[in-house]
Amino acid sequence: MSSPVLVSDTHHDVHTDHGHHEHHKQSFITKYIFSTDHKMVAKQFMLSALFFLLIGGALALLLRWQLAYPGEAVPLIGQFLPELIASDGVIQPGLFIQLTTMHASVMIFFVIIPLAVGLFGNLCIPLMIGTDDMALPFINLLSFWLYFLAGIVAAAGFFVQGGAGASGWTGYPPLSAIGGLGQTLWIVAVFLVGFSSILGGMNYVTTVLNKRAPGMKMFDMPLSVWAIFITSVLMVLGTPVLASAVSMLFFDNVLHTSFFMPDNLTVASPYANGMKHSGGGQPILFQHLFWFYSHPAVYIMILPLMGVVSDVLSTFSRKPIYGYKAMIFAIMAIAFLGFIVWGHHMFQSGMNPLLGTTFMLSTIVIAVPSAIKVFNWLGTIWRGSIRYTTANMMALGFIATFIIGGLSGVFMASAPVDIYIHDTYFIVAHIHYVLFGGSLFGIYAGIYYWFPKLFGKMLNEIWGRRHFFWTFIFFNLTFFPMHILGVGGHMRRIHDPNVYDFLKPFQPWNEFITIMAIILGFSQLILFGNIIYTWIWGPKAPKNPWNANTLEWHAPSPPPHGNFLAPVRVYRSPYEFSHPDRADDFHPQWLAPGEVEIEETTTVSETQNTH
Amino acid sequence: MSGLVLDHEPVSGIPHGKLAMWVFLASEIMFFTGFFASFIVLRNANIDLFTNSAQALNKWLALLNTIVLIGSSLTMALSVLAIEKGNKRNFQLYMTITILCAFTFLIVKYFEYTSKFSHHIYPWTDLFYSYYFLTTGFHGMHVIGGIIPMVWMLMRSFTKKGYHNHVRVEVLGLYWHFVDLVWIFLFPVLYLMFPTSYVPPIH
Ligand code: HEM
Ligand SMILES: [Cu+2]
Secondary structure, three states: OOOOOOOOOOHHHHHHHHHHHHOOOOOHHHHHHOOOOHHHHHHHHHHHHHHHHHHHHHHHHHHHHHHHOOOOOOOOOHHHOOOOOEEOOEEOHHHHHHHHHHHHHHHHHHHHHHHHHHHHHHHHHHHHOOOOOOOOHHHHHHHHHHHHHHHHHHHHHHHOOOOOOOOOOOOOOOHHHOOOHHHHHHHHHHHHHHHHHHHHHHHHHHHHHHOOOOOOOHHHOOHHHHHHHHHHHHHHHHHHHHHHHHHHHHHHHHHOOOOOOOOOOOOOOHHHOOOOOOOOOOHHHHHHHHHHHHHHHHHHHHHHHHHHHHHHHHHHHOOOOOOHHHHHHHHHHHHHHHOOOHHHHOHHHOOOHHHHHHHHHHHHHHHHHHHHHHHHHHHHHOOOOOOOOHHHHHHHHHHHHHHHHHHHHHHHHOHHHHHHHOOEHHHHHHHHHHHHHHHHHHHHHHHHHHHHHHHOEOOOHHHHHHHHHHHHHHHHHHHHHHHHHHHOOOEOOOOOHHHOHHHHHHHHHHHHHHHHHHHHHHHHHHHHHHHHHHHHHOOEOOOOOOOOOOHHHHOOOOOOOOOOOOOOOOOOOOOOEOOOOEOOOEOOOOOOHHHOOEOOOOOOHHHHHHO | OOOOOOOOOOOOOOOHHHHHHHHHHHHHHHHHHHHHHHHHHHHHHOHHHHHHHHHOOOHHHHHHHHHHHHHHHHHHHHHHHHHHHOOHHHHHHHHHHHHHHHHHHHHHHHHHHHHHHHOOOOOOOOHHHHHHHHHHHHHHHHHHHHHHHHHHHHHHHHOOOOOOOHHHHHHHHHHHHHHHHHHHHHHHHHHHOOOOOOOOOOO
């Protein structure tokens, strides 16, 4: 391969370059708003997604209040809720279903996916493969702003007549096809955010294939990059199918076509007046298209974090990844199988039992690569010298909760079981064990791990650990009891459990869950406080605070425009920790063979870092 | 740009834009696959309706459009060749023809649409027409999406500096062939798919 072109060689040059450009180029707008720099885009994704996390969390607490104390006015903020949806501060059924819909939609489309691929994709890929930026920086900017626009469109739903989308995050027709303006906005938002995903995925695939530093083969890439790369393939192939589904839904909703509207449907809806639907369509068709995307989407939400957790665990156990290639092939297997299991969301919708059995078997098979990953993580930390940093604790928490979520998944994969527990709180428990306990813990691990690189400041470890403990404990107290509710038959998305006699005994549980959820919600403020405090007063981060091996730690913290001070060359695999014949316990990828001390004495690392 | 620019050759040997376009086209294929898959399902469930409604479409206009679009793919390919050879004249010539073809396609589609509307046929009339307007509508938007960069490149080529970015033209060409290909699927699916031997069952 050809050699890199060196534009500015030394530290000094970089500085003069900056000074030179400040006059006419880096205005506030191009630097902070419409920036094409991957680090700035990563920050934008991070901050807006964390903001949406607050909103999504607030929505969840509102609906939890109603479940614990049905018919009681929401304290403090109840009186500010619009009269139409919450009379005297009491949450009405119409608002309740908007809350569940928007909570899930915000969390999935505007928090987890943007953090998992938007933040880590932008942050990790160019830095970890040793290049200056994305392959298509402008597309990158576009991808963020489409996401942001979609967020505004979705949130606007709350301010239009009739309120926000109210058909669940799954948006099943016919309900979603006859909804009002809020529902239409939901559809548009999903389309836009999907487009943003496709553009992002396209960019990540291209960058990984085309911009790796000299010497870096595909199998020299850290697992984070591998995971995001494979996730990008999922996004590129899965999201368009969702886009076609919501396009048809848009037609049904706005133009009154009948792709998903069955014959002879009579609707008692304020929006159905003068409904012109001709009928003949199939609601279940939407479910197939939706889950064809949305099952892969659950892997879009977990795979990048599996990569992040692998890197974090390896660094803080001071051990190479156990079974590096097995990890990669497991990710590939999960991604591939992810495309052929979507029917497990539809056992209850009615399908040929033979087809149901096929979906059941393919779903159970996914447990195999998932288990490979879990065992490899355990193998990685096994007898390592584990450092209990916040990032590592989050990663360990990830494994623990992912195991529970994965096991409940296999349990539900069995069609006869699922027909009973489908659409109950058991599913809600599963979702949160994999998405909160899994994805969000993974995201937190990544944020604590890379914050020093991205912002150049060290997050506070003491408060970080407190954040972990509060979150981990109250997460389990909130969501574990939901398994019990679910097995007891407690349906999801119901406004008032007390109208069902058989659910009355569960009321204390619901109350307990809500109290725990409130504490859980407020514990997240520790993270926000930590970030704000650190941003302003935090100590400066060194170049390689964790003594890690991957290329991003070769760049200054925070990296300047162009990332590295000199072209990077890769000499070794990403996980050379605690090599028995070598003096140092870590050997970064940028270390040339001659620079490695064989056995005993002297420090190689620091002399290397100062370059 | 300030800072370090690591502008080494693309590792895969394929320019960034071209590789990204291939990835994007894979995505586009899945997008239209969603439509075609639904078409199969809904047509099977409403076979009479689909066969009857399809008869009312004007296949000759569609055939004309097919020829126009295939022709434009050819001229697009020629304009790519021309700019690679640095032949400005031919590039401008072929690009102009491509743009004209694209506009012809849209104009014919416009007449097809308005004639449907004048017969009180709208997207919500029946499932077949919902399909017709959905798929041709999205295809038409893709045509417009191709015309914009074509016109831009053509106009740039008339400026003093000229237009020399042959990779971009090639990437646009890829996209344009894809748009053509989608139409080649849509044409038979919408206009030609009724067996001549088919006799609707008597109820
Ligand atoms: C071992 C792996 C897994 C298996 C076998 C599995 C299986 C299942 C099954 C069978 C369902 C359908 C339940 C029902 O609706 O009746 C389901 C729902 C769900 N799963 Fe998983 N799952 C696994 C991992 C994950 C992961 C890693 C995530 C996300 C990060 C995830 C997210 C979800 C979500 C969001 C739903 C609920 C969708 C809804 O709203 O209806 N799952 N899972
Ligand atoms: Cu699934």
